[in-house]
Amino acid sequence: MPAPGAGYGPAVGQLDAVEALKYGWAAFTKNLGPYLVVTLASLALLAAISVGGMLLDGGFNAAVETADPDNPFAGAFSPWSTVANIVTTVIGSVISVGMLRMSFDVLDGRKAELGRLFQGYPVGAAILVSIIVGVLTSVGMMLCILPGIVAAVALVFATSHAVDHGRGIGESLTGSLNLVKDNLGPVIIWLLLALVAAIIGVCCTLGLGLLVVGPVISISTAYAYRVLTGGQVRTPA
Template sequence: MSYAGPPPQSPYGAPQPFGPPGFSATNAIGYGWRKFTEHLGTMLLIAVLILGLSVAISTGFSLLSTILGLPVSSNPFDQPRALDSALLSAQMVLSVVESILITVVSVFLQAAAYKGALLIVDGRTPSLGDLFQGWDKGKLIATMIVVWLVIFAGTILCIIPGIIAAFLLTLAPLFAVDNLGGSITDPLKRSYELVKNNIGQMLLLWLLTFLITIAGLCLCGVGLLVALPVVWLGQAYTARVLEGRPVAP
C-alpha cells in the first residue's frame, strides 16, 4: 500500500505578513489602556496639566478683557454696539497672544506627555521632572512649525492633501521628542516612513484615536483625562514596535 506524500511547497515559502509580526492597531490601543491603568497617577497628572492650563489661560484672558472693558469676541459682527477701532485692535491683539500662548504651552505639555509615554513603554516609571528632560525644546518648536506649515500648505490645496499630510505625519510630534539627535526634519521622515510602510494598521489606529478622542469630548470633556493618555501610550507603543525596538511587557 502506498501513501501520498506531503503536498509540494512553494520554493519561496509561505507569504509573510506585511509589517512587523504581532503589531495591530487594536493591540496598540489595548496596550495603551493597560499601561494607563498601571501608571494612573502620572498620566492623569499630565492630562490635567494640559487641559487645566489651557482652560486657565483662556479664563485669564477673558477676565483681563472684562477688566479692561474690552469685548469678549474679536469679531466685529458679534458686537451689540459700534466698537472703537482702538478697543477692537486691543482685543484682537489679546486674542492673538492668547492663541500663541495656549499653542506653545500645549506643545510643550504634549511633548512632556509623549516623553512620559515613551519612558513607560521602555519599562520605566517616570517622575514629573523626567517628563521635561532629554529632549531639545528649540528643535521641538522648529519641528512642529515645519509640520504645521506642511499640513497648512496641503490644506490650501483643496483640503485633501492636508488630511493626507496630517495622516503621514501623525507620529512626527512623538518623534520630535524622541529625536535621537537628528535634524528638525528627521521626525517628519521617520513618521512618513513608518506610516507609508504600514498604511492599513496606521489608518485603523488613526480612526481609533479619533473615535477615542471624540468619546472623551462627549463625556463633558472629562473623558479626555482618560482618552488622551491612552492615545499617547498607544502611539508610543506603535512607534517602538514598528521601528523594531523592544517594549515593556
C-alpha cells in the same frame, strides 16, 4: 532589583490598532498619578489662558463695533485671543512632548516619572517639531480641511522621531513621512480607531474623558512608533 517588564511581543512592523489602544489603556491605568497630574495641570493652564484672552478682547471688540457698526467684520479680529491661541499652541506642544517622553519610558518598562518629562532627548528640537506639525495641520485645516488631515496623518510620528531617537527637525519630519508612507493602511486604521475612541470617551463622560484620552493616545502613539520601527516594547510596569 528585578529587570523591567518582559517584552510585550508585538510582531515587528505589524501594527495592530486594537492592541495599540489596549496597551495605551493598560499603561495609563498603571501610571495614573503622573499622567493625571500633567493632564489636569495642562487643561487648567490652557483654559485659563484662553479665557483670559477672551475677557481681554471684550472691551476691544466693543470699541471696534461702536466705531464702525456697519462693518460686518467689526470685532472679528480678536488680538488677545489670537495671542492666547499662539501661547496655548506652544504650551500644548511642550506638554505633549513631555508626555510622549513618559510614554516611551513606559514602553521601556519604567514607571512614568514627572522628573523625566524633559530629560534624555533634544527638548528644543522636539518642541519645534511638535509646533511645526501643529502649525502645518492648522493651516491645512483652513485650506479646505483635507490638507490638514493629510498633514496630521503624514507627520503623526514626527515628534516620536525627535523624542525617541533624538532626530533633528528635518529628519523627524521626513522620517515620519516615510514611516507612514510605508505603513499607510495600518496607520490609518489605528488613527481612525483612536479618533472614534476619543470621541466616544469624551462625549459619553461630559468632557471628563479628556483626562484619559490624552495619555492613552500618547502611549498608543509611542507604541505604534516602536512597533513600526522595530523598537522595544515591554509590558507596562
